[in-house]
Amino acid sequence: MTSTSTPPGLTRFNALEEHAAFAALHEACASTAWARRLLAARPYPTVDTLYAASDAAMAELTTADLEEAMAGHPPIGRPKEGDPTSAREQRGMAGASEDLKAEMLELNLAYQDRFGHVFLICATGRTGEQMRDAVKERIGNSPEQEREIVRTELGKINRIRLARLVEED
Structure with a gap:
């Protein structure tokens, strides 16, 4: 999404009271530091900024x-149960076979044992098989490599969530 004018959703976000804008950003990304940095830079003239x-x-x-x-x-x-964002983003696993779901659970646990955190990938638009293949590929990474991949994946997720935050009603 490239824009040169301020869309109504972005105008609305820019006008939110600080606590409401922080809550919206924190819902997009659970990092307090990230949300504070974005909050401090308001108002945004364009979605690209x-x-x-x-x-x-x-x-x-x-x-x-x-x-x-x-x-x-x-x-x-x-x-997360009752979380439409989580369900929407992980839609590719919704129709997966029970075997694939069980394999993904096993791989998630192995990944978490190795790195100490959940396997994180921008799941939007990916199939269950693609996510399984990605965790299999990434589990061999060093912790440093994986941290940078996670940073990149989080950035992609944040952009998708920000786009939803500032889209028109």
Whole structure:
């Protein structure tokens, strides 16, 4: 989404009281540092400036900030009950076979044992098989490699969630 004018949804976001804007940002990404950085840079003249601020804030997150952000994400294949965002983003696992769901659970646990956090991937538009293949590929990474992949994946997720936040009613 590239824009040169301020869409109504972004105007609405810019006008929110600080606590409401912080809550909306924190719902998009559980990192307090990320949300505070984006909040401090308001108002945003365009969606692209919001995305750029998000990318810059993501690049500056510490390991602890990344851990806080990841804690807001449920394991792939087990979206948070009653959370439409989680269910929508993990739609690719919804129709997966019981065998694939069981395999994904096993891989999630192995990944979590290795890295100490959930397997995080921008699941939007991916099939269950693609997510399974990604965890199989990434489980061999070093913790440092994986942290940077997670940072990239979080950035993608944040852009999708920000787009939903500022889209028109």
